[in-house]
Amino acid sequence: MSTTNPLARIGYAVALPLVLFTLWWVASAGSESFFWPPLSDILAAFPDTWFGERITTDVLPSIARLLIGYLLALALGVALGIPIGLYRRVRAFAEPTLEFFRAIPPPVLVPVIALFAGYTGSTSKIVTIVIGCLWPILLNTVEGVRAVDEVLVDTAKVYHLSTRSTLVHVVLRGASPQIAAGARQALSIGVILMVISELFGANRGLGASIVQFQRSFAIPEMWTGIIVLGLLGVLLSVIFRLVETRALAWYRGVRDANRGA
Amino acid sequence: MTETTPETRAQRRANDVVLDVRGLQKTYTGQGRSVEAIRDLTFSVPRGQLLCIVGPSGAGKTTLLRCIAGLLDVTEGEIVLDGQTVTEPPRGMAVVFQEYGRSLFPWMTVRQNVERPLIERGVPKEDRNQIVSEALDAVGLADSGDAHPWQLSGGMQQRVAIARAVAYEPQVLIMDEPFAAVDAQTRAELEDLVRALWKRLGVTVLFVTHDIDESVYLGERILVLSNRPTVILEDVEVDLPAERDQLETRSAPRFAELRGHVYELIQRAKEGHRPDHAPAGY
């Protein structure tokens, strides 16, 4: 899409949501179904449900756990991925194990982690998010590091870049497009795990609230929770894209230049 | 700089060898097959010489340069730079890679690319700014400092790589087919630039090219390599006047002679001709 006008771009971005929203409104208007309340009822329930104390007792703690877990996974994934990507020996040593752990779906780990870290505290939930987000970041970092152009690495050697500079200015920057791809995958996994990690035991949190609404047949409230989750996903993805746009401007430039050639 | 006659230059250099390649042999191994790229190379380069290396494609020119730059382990033999055996990239050596485009950091601006090696060497900020500006000026890129490499044409990228090498103020400058991607006009300009920088900095230059005219025009000496596995076919001295000029030099009878001679050698190399047995030098 070659639209450069920001207003036009925002227009494009919100057009489809508006259409869907309208469709939902029209289709659900006057609905008698218990499980499909009219959208107007759902919106009416929204302020009381989320703008009260729930925002501090449930929403913000959930988001905080998500961010802490996600950032920890990012730091850990990149820190482990670089040596694994750089050294063939380390790779041969670590890769089979990584493949094994990667094959385990993270939700399965929730009860196991909770056994050790407790059902109610934040620790088990954060650990769950870290473990789930770690794999895409780690594996993409490994691939990204391996794919750094060897001519660049030779250049760094010839001009005697220090180890630190080589890591920061060559390896990390060179791998950053791939790291970003992994980080993006990890973000959606993180949101899913934020919810799932709150489902076991008696809990508070955004995910736990939604489930409790459902169990207590507070259906419009349940729907508001789902909308909040969706909005959270959009918000995170917008922030992610802002960071990515700044950090990877060069990458898009290279790609466009190659395409134009 | 005062002009010295070829004789005194040659004498001064005879005692001052900067690079010594002794019995170099390089065989690539891996994936169950081995390629003998270099059979046996022995030559030495006096300090401050501009040496051109020509040979058929695939002869092992890049291999030779990578060994000298300490980026590749030699299989047999030894490379000695300033009395020290090369086992890793030596300090004071700059390389312009054949894949010039891939050797520039795409996330850095042109200026940052040229500046990075200087930062690593601990050159103070003000000096750095000046050196970088001069280097970019010398290659005609004074206005492109804030651009990123991918915003430049191939020829401009090549000049950035040259500027980076020059700004590094090396003792030995290695260039691997640095002008392969530029048009004839720019090429002539860059050739004169290399000559000018070489004279000004007194640096030793190893210049690989597949362009015979270029090797005669630029070099004081030409190493003609055989095809793979490589040996030296002939070590040609270029006895043209030190002052070179695109029009005058290229139309000189001696230029034509040398050019014809090297051309013939390369032709024979391509046909697979090799010296009877392979000791280097004549």
Ligand SMILES: Nc1ncnc2c1ncn2[C@@H]1O[C@H](COP(=O)(O)OP(=O)(O)OP(=O)(O)O)[C@@H](O)[C@H]1O
């Ligand atoms: N990493 C490698 N592994 C195996 N063989 C290699 C490797 N690099 C080069 N070779 C082989 O060694 C020989 C010499 O290669 P080299 O790149 O040094 O030639 P060159 O003279 O620089 O050629 P050109 O003029 O095309 O750049 C070639 O036959 C090539 O196939």
Ligand SMILES: [Mg+2]
């Ligand atoms: Mg080559």
